[in-house]
């Protein structure tokens with residue numbers, strides 16, 4: 001078997017000198033350069049992306065620059081085959097391919113051989129399967145996948161409808177089983193990675209000097225031309241540094257000096273985040289998480305990081321870790337980990353803060369009226385509420401509640417295990433206690449019980465762990481206790497799977513709202529009061545559940561491992 005082709009990858013923070021080094025290597029070793037900067041693929045964005053100048057491009061051949069117009073975003077799944085073809089062609093000509101760019105996900109996806117499905121989302125196909133999901137349950141779809149592609153089914157969680165539907169979508173489109181996203185077993189290249197770095201202060205000075213020269217070279221006119229051409233500065237391909245801030249200047253939202261200063265500061269932050277690991281602490285009604293923008297980061301043991309960073313004595317402290325990642329099917333993707341390192345499918349409090357994080361950092365439009373976020377429970381839509389340019393709360397479409405035992409999942413006696421409807425007031429005896437549980441999945445499993453005593457008197461720290469790990473819950477469970485107040489609203493506390501008692505739980509509050517309506521305690525709307533705050537739930541008994549509540553940022557910092 002032929003040895004894999006050679007490849008040099010020049011990586012490092014912005015303004016550190018990657019282009020100059022790549023050109024020197026190309027001239028020294030008869031190489032050609034493949035662009036790995038997600039902004040330089042676009043035409044009309046020359047100055048603001050620090051694209052190699054015509055003179056630089058004459059001194060060494062470059063590939064994958066100016067291949068798209070800004071209104072036609074390129075996805076990772078589209079970039080990878082183009083980059084592989086370029087590397088192959090360069091090698092075939094007996095030249096050395098040199099990968100150069102600051103988009104970490106492009107670089108690592110190429111080096112590690114990620115396979116991203118070329119199958120674009122098929123909305124009609126998904127709508128049909130969502131309908132069948134509601135009617136037949138995830139188990140039936142998983143069974144179909146197992147019949148058609150047993151190897152693939154073995155790697156897909158039978159309770160993860162999104163992964164099941166995606167696998168069936170790829171199978172239907174390609175006619176053959178293929179992994180949705182995975183690395184190739186063997187490294188595709190014999191790769192030498194040259195990581196450039198520099199002390200922070202001199203690097204900040206280079207960044208500032210370079211931005212000043214961009215302005216002198218006509219960056220403002222470039223922004224004006226893009227604006228006049230109808231592009232939304234600050235969104236999509238144009239959400240990068242400089243374009244966003246100059247767009248706000250052109251919209252009279254800030255002075256030119258402010259735009260220049262913010263551009264420099266945002267680039268400093270970008271460097272800090274990639275070079276170390278910047279984090280932001282946020283909470284929704286006291287349910288607190290550590291947020292990391294992982295879009296430019298290589299894969300790592302996130303479970304381990306969540307355990308370390310969530311520790312309230314030896315780490316930052318929180319109920320878990322939430323990652324901001326790229327998505328092919330939504331604006332962004334969210335991954336959520338509990339403080340014990342286990343990964344949860346969905347997080348209602350966390351996703352409101354996630355939207356706030358993305359909007360206020362310009363990762364999505366800084367005036368977005370909605371943000372779509374891909375999660376293991378499916379794509380969720382968040383509608384932010386603003387005070388000026390700050391998001392203070394949000395309303396989330398939390399999807400359909402799942403009520404069949406197989407969808408929770410909960411293993412019950414055969415007489416009721418196969419039913420598709422709700423299981424309410426199911427008697428369970430954790431230790432010496434007797435509870436009546438109602439089961440609801442919001443993409444993650446919940447068991448809700450209603451009690452007569454005030455919730456603060458309930459021995460939650462004794463009973464919570466017994467319910468969380470009760471043998472009827474194959475994936476463990478989040479456990480909610482509820483007391484109905486005189487005014488008809490609800491007091492509650494939550495023992496979370498993987499995190500213990502938290503000050504609030506968004507998916508838990510949704511499960512409480514659903515269970516309470518099923519049991520006839522409340523109607524379509526209910527306020528759930530938790531130790532950390534109140535969450536408003538809306539469910540009409542058939543459609544999606546809606547969650548409304550606060551989102552707050554506490555502080556940012558740098559995680560030094």
Ligand SMILES: N[C@H](CCC[C@H](N)C(=O)O)C(=O)O
Pocket residue numbers: 287338343344345346347348349350444445478496497498499502504505506507508
């Ligand atoms: N606190 C989150 C739920 C976390 C659920 C997690 N504990 C699990 O399902 O494993 C929320 O606001 O919805």
